[in-house]
Amino acid sequence: xxYTPATEELIRALQLLPGIGTRSATRMALYLLERDTxxxxxxxxxxxxxxxxxxxxxSCRTLTELPVCPVCESTDRNTKLVCVVANDADRSAxxxxxxxxxxxxxxxxxxxxxxxxxxEQLGVFDLVDKVKAESIEEIMFVLDDQMESEAxxxxxxxxxxxxxxxxxxxxxxxxxxxxxxQAESRHLVSAIEHKREIxxxxx
Amino acid sequence: MFRSSVTEGFLxxxxxxxxxxxxxxxxxxxxxxxxCRISGNPPEPYRQFEIKLSNKAGLPAVSNFRYxxxxxxxxxxxxxxGFYVNELxxxxxxxxxxxxxxxxxxxxxxxxxxxxxxxxxxxxFFEQGVLASLGMAVDYQQDANSLPVVAGQHYRFETGRGxxxxxxxxxxxxxIIAVNRQDYNLKGALSLARECQRRQIDELLGGGQPILxxxxxxxxxxTKGASEA
Ligand SMILES: [Zn+2]
Numbered sequence: 380x381x382y383t384p385a386t387e388e389l390i391r392a393l394q395l396l397p398g399i400g401t402r403s404a405t406r407m408a409l410y411l412l413e414r415d416t417x418x419x420x421x422x423x424x425x426x427x428x429x430x431x432x433x434x435x436x437x438s439c440r441t442l443t444e445l446p447v448c449p450v451c452e453s454t455d456r457n458t459k460l461v462c463v464v465a466n467d468a469d470r471s472a473x474x475x476x477x478x479x480x481x482x483x484x485x486x487x488x489x490x491x492x493x494x495x496x497x498x499e500q501l502g503v504f505d506l507v508d509k510v511k512a513e514s515i516e517e518i519m520f521v522l523d524d525q526m527e528s529e530a531x532x533x534x535x536x537x538x539x540x541x542x543x544x545x546x547x548x549x550x551x552x553x554x555x556x557x558x559x560x561q562a563e564s565r566h567l568v569s570a571i572e573h574k575r576e577i578x579x580x581x582x
Numbered sequence: 583m584f585r586s587s588v589t590e591g592f593l594x595x596x597x598x599x600x601x602x603x604x605x606x607x608x609x610x611x612x613x614x615x616x617x618c619r620i621s622g623n624p625p626e627p628y629r630q631f632e633i634k635l636s637n638k639a640g641l642p643a644v645s646n647f648r649y650x651x652x653x654x655x656x657x658x659x660x661x662x663x664g665f666y667v668n669e670l671x672x673x674x675x676x677x678x679x680x681x682x683x684x685x686x687x688x689x690x691x692x693x694x695x696x697x698x699x700x701x702x703x704x705x706x707f708f709e710q711g712v713l714a715s716l717g718m719a720v721d722y723q724q725d726a727n728s729l730p731v732v733a734g735q736h737y738r739f740e741t742g743r744g745x746x747x748x749x750x751x752x753x754x755x756x757x758i759i760a761v762n763r764q765d766y767n768l769k770g771a772l773s774l775a776r777e778c779q780r781r782q783i784d785e786l787l788g789g790g791q792p793i794l795x796x797x798x799x800x801x802x803x804x805t806k807g808a809s810e811a
Binding site: 396397490491492493494495498502526529530532533534537538 | 593595597598599600605607626627628658659661662665666668669672791793795796797798801802
């Protein structure tokens with residue numbers, strides 16, 4: 380063992396972050412421990428604090444510090460329309476466009492068996508229950524056009540078959556890396572205005 | 583380990599890496615499963631490409647990428663079924679182990695899945711190919727004692743060994759013979775192949791997490807009201 384047990388533990392923990400390998404994790408750990416212990420303490424405090432306060436909204440899975448997120452709490456929103464997004468960054472991008480009046484449902488990912496992400500991890504069955512319980516009339520998907528996203532939309536619409544809910548899709552043009560938080564709001568507005576209905580083949 | 587080679591391949595899965603790169607798991611004809619870093623967007627899934635892989639410390643370097651075929655899957659249902667096929671390769675095959683016959687079977691499996699007919703036999707065909715590549719194919723021709731399977735006899739299935747003659751066994755010789763001929767019209771033949779191959783796959787996973795996408799596909803096929811999963 381090259382470092383102290385606690386250092387090794389920190390290096391292992393940092394490697395849990397996406398895109399961080401052994402070398403980057405070691406560099407970060409040593410930087411925090413050798414060079415900048417104030418920042419390290421700050422990081423440790425912020426992480427503990429965020430873990431304590433932030434949780435998923437029980438209704439839409441958005442990260443929030445309140446018992447229920449402000450959008451779900453608001454009485455001014457269209458409760459029959461739900462926008463399904465892959466993550467909170469996309470949700471907040473749509474919210475900032477000031478064009479969407481319904482509520483959200485955050486998947487926190489798309490189907491990816493090799494990352495151990497299946498329908499349960501995405502809350503798909505919670506979404507189906509929500510559609511039933513709240514008599515939701517329309518689900519609007521705002522996901523990118525990657526294969527995994529297409530497959531996710533297909534999987535969800537299959538689960539929604541026979542529930543008398545309309546499914547639509549808004550495609551945002553000119554996306555960099557597929558992230559909506561870098562999209563210009565006019566492209567988001569245009570995508571929402573030109574959303575297209577998804578034909579679910581009824582069997 | 584290979585030095586540098588040009589090979590045909592497919593993307594199994596990718597995830598973002600640092601700011602602008604992608605960490606890709608490829609399924610290649612010559613090197614089998616290979617993990618590499620590609621700058622920019624990952625290759626399109628289910629589409630064959632040619633790539634040059636050069637060995638260096640850490641991840642292999644990738645160059646001369648070009649698509650060589652049109653995309654093989656364009657239906658939504660087939661995309662999901664393809665997840666299962668990809669997960670089998672990812673979970674079961676060791677990295678760096680090329681098998682061009684399995685590579686060919688992968689291509690024909692994707693083509694069949696895209697047609698949307700006889701999905702179950704196609705998945706069994708692919709599973710058996712993966713098992714064969716690992717020397718673990720279920721032998722439907724001979725029993726565990728290397729005797730031909732007999733129509734009037736009953737058998738039980740033991741993972742790693744095969745069919746064992748057993749008067750109280752769950753499987754009839756007729757069904758085993760039908761699976762060997764890939765004749766799935768005989769009632770129970772398809773579920774026999776599904777059960778035995780699944781047990782064989784689970785054995786290879788050694789008590790690890792089961793193949794995740796299998797469960798979703800069961801759900802999907804049930805909601806579609808199609809035949810047994
Ligand atoms: Zn909420």
